[in-house]
Amino acid sequence: MVQNDKFAFIESALTERVQSQRLRSLQPLQPIDAVHVVRSGQVLLNFSSNDYLGLSKHPTLIAAAQQYTEQYGTGATASRLVSGTYEIHQNLEEKLALACGREAALLFNSGFQANSTILAALLDRQSLVLCDRYVHNSLLQGILASGARFKRYAHNDLHQLEAGLQQAQQTFSRILIATETVFSMDGDRCDLDALIDLADRYGAILYLDDAHAVGVLGQDGMGLAAHRAGVDLVIGTFGKAFGTFGAFVTCSRKLRDYLINYCPGFIYTTALPPAVIGAIEAALFLMPTLEAERQFLIQQSNHLRTRLQSFGYDTGASGTQIIPVILGAEEKTLSLSGWLEQQGILATAIRPPTVAAGTARIRLALSSCHTPEHLDRLIGAIQTWSIL
Incomplete structure (x- = not known):
């Protein structure tokens, strides 16, 4: 009996990429x-x-990473709910919340992990998501994983977004608007004031990915969504202007408690290592300067x-x-x-x-x-x- 090649689909997929001149390599x-x-x-x-x-090469961040490694070791050794929450994790979250003008913050291991798992935890199959057509793939993965119904409105077209909100006045368990503040491939911005107004008028959860604004824009460089009332969840990352690694969400204390209990990407992964926490602390200290x-x-x-x-x-x-x-x-x-x-x-x-x-x-x-x-x-x- 001749068996089919169980990985024939891989050969076919890679061949297609070669033929279209889109094969990627490291x-x-x-x-x-x-x-x-x-x-x-x-x-x-x-x-x-x-x-x-340029903070990835800043001597203050490098020194802090070395100091935290010497003091706390090379790894957090467990997930946050087991024994991976060190005081340095909790202290950093409190400082981030304060710097962003929010009630609470929670660390995640990457921006992709945060978006793909937080959205899946917030939504269910009876939810509706309205998202900008240009949002990052990580947001789409989280929406798809949730099973929620979703519609993509034309890029920064808030008239189309509002039309979607008006049409959604039916029995959805919840409605969520998802977008970026600074779009990663285009470098333009969302209309934050208008989004806050729409979310308030239609009772929608407002979820913003602030990754490319954090460190560069906003009060003390903490992003366009920092210190803004009416925004429910904000995702920030440390792998860009902060020059290090990891991500965070700022939100209400109640939402933070919910994510600690219901967000698989947070619950089932090892905490960020001490060296990374030290570098983030140093970057956060430098930001206002x-x-x-x-x-x-x-x-x-x-x-x-x-x-x-x-x-x-x-x-x-x-x-x-x-x-x-x-x-x-x-x-x-x-x-x-x-x-x-x-x-x-x-x-x-x-x-x-x-x-x-x-x-x-x-x-x-x-x-x-x-x-x-x-x-x-x-x-x-x-x-x-x-x-x-």
């Missing part, structure tokens, strides 16, 4: 400093990192956007440190990315399925550690490519 690199890396022996100026304030760096980052972003637009490039509705150069065609996008690498610049091509078909782009992510000379180098390289 390309290891070695970081040098906040904005330079080495890949395949070549030093590259990095415009693809989310280390928006980094206003000059945030302002410089905004100025640099505005300058780069203006120059790119002067060359005729489409940067979408970006108004933050994330600047897409939307080229549309995948071949063209790969060509520019390859050219920039030849010039010693890392600027990764972002293609479907990460972004919608016909919107392939170079996603430029700026850091406050990028100097004017770094930007001039990038601008010059793109300008040269434009006339080749």
Whole structure:
């Protein structure tokens, strides 16, 4: 008896990716400093990192990580509900809640884990979710895992969102609005005031992913949703402007208690290790002192956007440190990315399925550690490519 290859589907899937020129692979690199890396022996100026304030190489964070490792060990050794809640975890959560102007905070091991498991814990099959079409895949995974009914409204189209809310006045167990504050692939923002108003008027839970704003925008850099009444849950991450690892949710004390008891992604995973907690503590301590760096980052972003637009490039509705150069065609996008690498610049091509078909782009992510000379180098390289 001849048996079928039980992994034939893998060969088929990978072949499809090869044929469509969308096969992804890992390309290891070695970081040098906040904005330079080495890949395949070549030093590259990095415009693809989310280390928006350069804190991943900050000596205060490194020292804190080393100190916490020496004092508490290399791992938390258990889940939070067993024996993995050290005082340092609880103290950090209290400081995060205070910094964000919220009642409570709860640590998670990653932004993807937080979104994919918190939403699944909040919703059931009788729930309705209305989410922006451009939300991160992690939010979609959480919604799908819940079994809730969901509709995606056009990007930042609050008229369509309100129409969905009006049509939803039936027997749903709960209604939830999910969106990002700063969109990860487009660098534009949601209309937070309008979302708060809609959630209040229609009795909807407002769930915001603030990952790309935390550290960069808002009061003391704690995000666009910090200190905002009317927002029910906010997800923040430490792997971007905080320069370390992990995530958190801020919410009411009652919601925190609920998640501790009903959120599988929190209950059944080992707590963040002490070194990570130490680095986060150090970053949180520094945040109020980094206003000059945030302002410089905004100025640099505005300058780069203006120059790119002067060359005729489409940067979408970006108004933050994330600047897409939307080229549309995948071949063209790969060509520019390859050219920039030849010039010693890392600027990764972002293609479907990460972004919608016909919107392939170079996603430029700026850091406050990028100097004017770094930007001039990038601008010059793109300008040269434009006339080749």
